[in-house]
Amino acid sequence: MLHTATAESVLAAARRGGADFAELYVERWRRRTLRTIDGEVEEAVSAIEQGAGLRLFFGTDVVYAYTNDLGDEALNELTQTLVRLRGARGAVDAGGAGGLDLRRRAAAGVHAPSVAFESLPKAWRLDRLRELDAGARVDASIRQVEGRLLEWEQDVTVVNSEGTWVDDRRVRTRCAAVVIASDGDQTQTGHFGPGLSVGLELFERFAPAAIGERAARQALVNLRARPAPAGTMPVVLGNGFGGVIFHEALGHLVETTSVARRASVLTDKLGEQIASPQVTYVDDGTTPHGWGSSEFDDEGMATERTVLIDRGVLTSYMVDRWGSLKTGYARTGSGRRENYTFAPTSRMRNTFILPGDVEEPAELFAGIELGLYAKALGGGQVRPGSGEYNFAVQEGYLIRDGEVAEPVRGAMLVGKGPETIKLVDAVARDLTTEPGMCGSMSGSIPAEVGQPHVRVTQIVVGGEA
Amino acid sequence: MNFERAKDHVLRRARALGVDAEVLATAKRELTLAASGGRVDEISHANQGGVGVRVVADGRVGYASSEALDDASLDWMLDEAIANARLQPARGAALPSGGALGRSDLIGEGLSAAVEAKGAAVVELESAVVTDARVDALFMARYAETETEAVLGSTRGVDGGYRTGYAMLMASPVMKQGDSVKQGWDLDVAKEFHLLDPTRTSQRILERVGRHLGATPLRTGRYDTMFEPDVTATLLRLLLFSLSGKSVAEGKSRLATRLGDRVASDLLDLVDDPTLPDGLASRPFDAEGTPARRTPLIEGGVLRSFLHNSDTARRTGQANTGHAQRSYASTLGVAPSNLILEAGSGASLDDGVIVTDLMGVHAGANPITGDVSLQGLGLRVEDGESRPVENFALSFNLFDLLERVNAVGESLEWRPGGEGMIAAPTLRVDALSFAGA
Structure with a gap:
């Protein structure tokens, strides 16, 4: 897709123009969508998307530009435009004068398909x-x-x-x-x-x-299902997509995108007990064939398995290049973007709570006189800074006298992520993950959410209006 | 970009394969400069474009697109579009025929000013806004320009292209006076950079936001009402749903059976005019190559036409008005160009409410039924004096409201809307019900 000489001349021109760091991202997609209603084709579309994004750092100031034209001339023109717009008069850096020693690495095919x-x-x-x-x-x-x-x-x-x-x-x-x-x-x-x-x-x-x-x-x-009752009660969250609450109301709070701006309540909390000791929370970009996996992130760093919370203690943030510059934390291979039209930011990959010590999910219901089993969750809203959330329960049941009872609909879970994670008092072993699309500053990207069955001592449940 | 070559390549191959095809290529160049603290602190520059193909084979339609213009990518695109069409059930679709449409340039050198001048303009806007002592914070001050180029061709004879664009200045200040805090925004749009005036824009924004400071709750009741042009434009955006031939074809338009009927006050004349000289959304032809022409939609309150493309026209048995809309990556739709609610002989108010802002249109308005329940901001007029009011909700039915208009303002303001531009006057309606304190 990209000629070595083109890449070298673009990066060199950016450095000569005063940029402290220059990055060129080039991609090509082939996408197909097939949609049927009642067995007949409603929509069948195919697309090639192709483009390049150029990101320049001047200190921690970032400028970004993109184009579909991957030709030598177009990419060099893009670089000149950015440098001119920035109005940089900066010193000419030695790195711009000589050649770059580019070290090539390619994906080993860890997540490669078997049926093309x-x-x-x-x-x-x-x-x-x-x-x-x-x-x-x-x-x-x-x-x-x-x-x-x-x-x-x-x-x-x-x-x-x-x-x-x-x-x-x-x-x-x-x-x-x-x-x-x-x-x-x-x-x-x-x-x-x-x-x-x-x-x-x-x-x-x-x-x-x-x-x-x-x-x-x-x-x-x-x-x-009957309309759900309202009130504060113990809640058992289903495995798999039940984890979306912690993705939205906890995961986003430990991305440097918000931490570096001090816009998260979990800023400066490394080493502190922020969750129940039952909770170990992991963001793993390496899960073989995971929906959110890749061998490298969109900043060219090998992805890794990042333990965010270890038995309740905050052990790491998710750190991209800009976040690392701003906070000093080491990058975690978490720089992601929807496509070339976005500059990357720190994002989740496959994020889940590890299995706990409760052998059978049924044991989680024992001892609950009246509670809610939120087997599957639907859409919700979250305030990014505080982690205040509300989520609709897509499939829910009442828990009565320690047993799963009749289905209820229209239940809404309301709370704050950093508080709810402290109230997790039991975690089962049946970890599963499910795919989702996660939206944030750098666009909509594939990410897995997951967990085993998890019991929370209390959540505010809003019933049907 | 090599759009002409790409178009010719795809059409030649479609003919060889014996399918009807239409190729639409568009390229968009965008520049955005944001200012803060007296300097340009955010810059983004984008070039995005590609080619889309619509194939019709045996009454079946298939789409595909590509942002890469090499032969292999273009061939993949056409093959995919044909295969996508073959999966569909037959629906009697056909590609419209057309002719040579020429090549037009609607902006010329309008955006060719140096980037330094554009940066200076947005810095001037930012400085002028923050100088006002009532400005507590500035959410954004921005210059943005967009230049688009479109090329269209089909195996049924359509062949044309044009280039257009616009520039705008916008700002969103938070203003404060005592305990009263108001945030608002406004923008100025023009076809040429040199027609923008940061001083004029800043004064307008400060006036429009600042006049709401110190607002008090409005008492519940019925008031004679004037909608400012901005609010009229919001109502027209809502009305567009029912005027779209797509809504008519899908059985969702409440006006579907009303052609020739009085559907609004006889003071109202609504027209869509893509041929308007210097119109911000003017274009020589639509996304299917139908030549642009002025389309009266409502004349003296009588419904004359819907907005149609060839497909919605065929499905409803009505005339194609040349309002096809699509981008290279999307499927065929309908959209207005310059939608104009004609100016009237003037509107004034001695006692009542001037509604200046309606919020939450996405959630509080049902485009199908026309039922609207929205939060508003405004000015209470009594004895010729006006004071700001807030915390009120208006409930009305759009179709009912249009019939009750009893005065139309004598000047128009242009606002962006529904893929095009909307020109709207002030409207007056008597005895509207407001829920407030």
């Missing part, structure tokens, strides 16, 4: 989505089934003035079912959407009919 997109025709994909549709037809009240298949291939090159040259390749597939059920009176939805850093072998791990059926079962549960 090109190996199967589009009609085969449509057949899979029709299986998903058929799998969802488990009851006469199922009214509409939407199937979605996303295929992403991304080739990335990151080159910088410190001599880094990294080539990474990321392939991701996600299949989702959205099912609408209605009994004439109520209309409810169910959702399930597994995704991994794999090719079309996703369907070997998740049978299409099973994806449809799981979404349909959730819609049916909601159809027979």
Whole structure:
């Protein structure tokens, strides 16, 4: 995608223009989206996206520009424009005069797919989505089934003035079912959407009919659910996507994007007990085939497994290059961005609570007289600085006398992430993770959230209005 | 960019493969400069463009796009679009035929000023705003310019291209007087950089935000009401949903069966005019190559037309008005260009409320039913004197309100809206119900 001479001349020109650091990010995507409603194609689109982003540091001031044109002339012009706009009169740096010693590294294929997109025709994909549709037809009240298949291939090159040259390749597939059920009176939805850093072998791990059926079962549960009660009560959060609360209301608070601006309540808390001792919280960019995994981050650093909270003690932030400059913490391979139109910031990859010491999830319900089992969570809102959150419960049940009882709908969990994490008093062993799209300053990126079943001694539950 | 070459390559190959294809290529250059503390502290510069193809084969439509212009990428794009079309059920779609549309340049050298001059303009705006003692903080002061180039061609004869753009200055101050704190924003848009005036923009912003300082709650009741042009534009954005041929084709427009009927006060004339000389959203043709022409939508309160592209026109059996909209990466839609609610003979108010701002349109307004319940800011006028009021909500039905307009202001203000630009006057409506203190 990128010629060595072009990269060298761009980086050298940036340094001559007074930049302390220059980074060129070049990528090329192939994306396909196939969407069916009731088994017929509603949308089928394909796209090649290609572009370059140039980021220059002048101290901790950052300027950024991007273009689709990867030609030598266009990239050099972009560099000149940025340097001129900055109005830099800075000293000419020696690094700009001589050649750069670029050290090349390439992805080893840890997350490489086994069934390539090109190996199967589009009609085969449509057949899979029709299986998903058929799998969802488990009851006469199922009214509409939407199937979605996303295929992403991304080739990335990151080159910088410190001599880094990294080539990474990321392939991701996600299949989702959205099912609408209605009994004439109520209309409810169910959702399930597994995704991994794999090719079309996703369907070997998740049978299409099973994806449809799981979404349909959730819609049916909601159809027979009663309005949730309101009040403060013990809550058991389901494994997998139940972890989205801690992603939103805790994870975002330990990114240097907010910590370096002192905009997070968890600023300057390293080494302090900020969570229950039951909680060890990890952000891992290396999980094989994880939805949020990659071999390198978008700043060209090898990803790593970062323990954020160890038995309740805050042990690390998620640190990108700018955050490292501002705070002095070492980078953690957490610089990520949606695409070339965004400069990278510190972001989560695959973030989860490690298994605890409760053998069976059923034990978590024991002793709860009245509580809520939030088996699956839906959308929510969070204030980034304080971690105040509210999340809708997508699939919920009451807990009565230590047992999971009838389903309830419309429950809303309300609290503050840094407080809720202190109230976790038991963690099971059944860790699972699920894919999501995480939105922040550097765009929308794939990230996994996860946890085992977790019990929180109390959360405010808002009932149906 | 090599758009012409890319377009020719894709169309030649489509003809060889025996499919109808339309190629749309657009490129956008954006420059944003933000000022703080008397200097330009944030800069972003972007060039983004690509090619999109719409294929129609056997009444089936398929789309694909590419930001890479090499032959291999373009061939992949066309093959994917054809394969995507073949997956669809047949829906009777067809590609419109057309002709040579020429190449137009609608901005010339309008944005060619040196970047240093643009930086100086935004610094001047920032300095002028923060000089006002009532300004407590400045959320942003920004200069932004956008230049776009479009090339369109099809196997059915369409061939054309144009270049256009605009520049704007905007700022959002937080102003304070005693315990009263108000945040607001405003912008000035022009086709040429030299038409922007930081002094004029700063004065307008300070006046528009500052006049709300010291606002007191409005008492619940019915008031004769004037909507400032900014608020009228908000109402028009909401009305656009019902005027879109897409909403009509999908059975979502409340006006669908009302062509030829009186749907608004006879004082109202609404027109969309992409041919307006120096119009900020003017264009020689739409995204399907239909030549631009002025389209009266409402004349003397009578509904005359919806906004259509070839597809919504075919599905509703109405005339195509040339309002196709799409980017290279998106599918076909409908959008206005310069939407103008014509000026009237003037509107004034001796006793009532001037509504200056409506908030929360996304959540508090239902475009299908026209039911609106929104929080507002305004000025209470009594005995010819005005004072700021706040903490009130207005509830009305948009369609009902349009029928009740009894005066239209004599000047227009331009505001951005719905992929195009909206020109709006002041509107007066009597006895509107307000919920306040």
